[in-house]
Amino acid sequence: MEKQVFIETYSRERWGTDSLKWDGVKERYGKAGLLPVWVADMDFAVPESVQEALTKRVQAGIFGYSLVPADYVASYQGWQNRHFGTQFQAEWLVFSTGVVQALYDLIECFTNLGDSVLVQSPVYYPFYEGINNKKRNLVVSPLQKTAGGYQMDLANFKAQIIEKKVKLFILCSPHNPVGRVWTEEELAAVLAICQQQDVLVVSDEIHSDFIAPGKQFVSALSVAENLENLIVCNAPSKTFNMATLLNAHIWIPSEKRRATFAQWSQQQRATEYSSLGQLAAMVAYCTGDEWFAALKQVIWDNANYLEERFKEELPLAEVAELQGTYLLWVNLGNYQIADLPHFMESAGLAVDYGSWFAPESEQYIRINLATTPERIIQVADRLVEAIQKLPKAGI
Ligand SMILES: Cc1ncc(COP(=O)(O)O)c(C=O)c1O
Known part of the structure; x- marks a missing residue:
């Protein structure tokens, strides 16, 4: 599908649709009318095939208890085989209503109160919230910023694991917000340390379909020598823009850990799963390739433009x-802006602030690229104009 056809067919005006990103701006930023490029959802509708399948299901009018569609895993495996080829096995799959919920559940099931859980900062802020809310000990191993981009600091990572007796590590792969796609070597090194130190790795791979041209995504599943200490979470929600259809995947290769999680779930999470979410995902995995290819073109062109x-x-x-x-991660530190949130709001933009991801990133912003090129031009215009108006002494 041509990029322009995709934009004309799928871009939507979202004001007045109870959208968190659009209608939630006033509450979140204290000011209405900001152009929102914050929370990670997209201003594009799901593929037409998905809309049709959901419409048909809604028209049938029955939303009683349901089974997982028989072809669900095969449809996901088909998607994998056409894209990255990661070998997910049907018996590993446990559903969740979201990846964040999955992280909360996995922390609770596989660690005890006060146990240490490690993340690599700056990182998606619900990781911190999950660890703190579950009253675990948050351990942070900062990523290193080098001339070649962000790197894992393996020496610090290992030292922290040993010193703080870390039990669980939440890997963000690809990494939100710094945009890294970890190489096989990097993953092998970090997984080897966790294996040696008996640390359970939960790899959040929700962004794994969004890989820039020329880069190669490798799942932790394809690298780990021992799958006993690895759990992978992913979902159709970022890929196809269906976060509130509440359907996410927890892949647990270890039979023993699956049994532990099943037992814990019986006591702690008596939830049904989303039949609409499963239907939408299944149709998207089977028929969404062309839609997704055009979407990615929009995103990489937006990134290049900015x-x-x-x-x-x-x-x-x-x-x-x-x-x-x-999600584009931009450091405005060289402009020495005293109060970045106030500045961005005066510029008319609602972005994610770096401080949400790590205190030391307070001069950063994160820009959501999954919108139309027109809006991305407006983002650039507003930011450029606001920065160019800064007193020169401040620069
Ligand atoms: C790394 C990461 N994990 C999880 C999520 C959210 O997942 P869910 O909506 O399934 O809870 C996001 C959303 O931006 C994310 O960036």
Whole structure:
């Protein structure tokens, strides 16, 4: 599908649709009318085939208790075989209503109160919230920023694991917000440390379908030498923009850990799963390739556009290389903006602030690229104009 056809067919005006990203701006930022490029959902509708399947199901009018569709896993495996080829096995799959919920559940099931859980900062803030809310000990191993981009600090990672007796590590792969797609070597190194130290790795791979041209996604599943200490979470929700259809995957290869989780679930999470979510995902996995290819074209072109505009007009802005995800991580620190949230709001933009991801990233913003090129042009115009108006002494 041509990119322009995709945009004309699928882009939507979302004001007045109870959208968190659009209608929730006033509550979140204290000001209405900001152009929202914050929370990670997209301004594009799901593939027509999915809309049709959901319409048919809604018209049938029955939403009683349901079984997982027989072809569900095969449809996902088909998607995998056509994309990255990760070998997910049907018996590993446990459903969840979301990846964040899955992380909360896995922390609770596989660690005890006060146990140490490690993350690599800056990172998606619900990781911190999950660890803190579950009253575990948050351990942070910062990523290192080098001339070549963000790297894992393996020495610090290992030292923290040993010193704090870490029990569980939440890997973000690809990494939100820094946009890294971890290489096989990096994953092998980090998984080997966890294996040696008997740390359970929960790999959040929700962004794994968004991989920049020329980059290769490798799942932790394809690298780990021993699958006993690995759980992978992923979902159709980012890929196809269906977060509130409440359907996510927890892949638990270890039979023993599956049994532990099943037993824990029996006591702690008596939830049904989303039949609409499963239907939508299954249809999307079977028929969404063309839609997804066009979507990715929009995203990478938006990224390139912003990178070019910033290079020419905001030369002091540092844009992290977008290897994966649809979230651009931009350091405005060289402009020495005293109060970044106030500044962004005066510029008319609702972005994710770096401080949400790590205190030391307070001069960063995260821009959601999954919108139309017109809106991305407006983002650039507003940011460039606001920065160019800064008093020169501040620069
Ligand atoms: C790394 C990561 N994990 C999980 C989520 C959210 O997943 P869910 O909506 O399934 O809870 C996001 C959303 O942005 C994310 O970036």
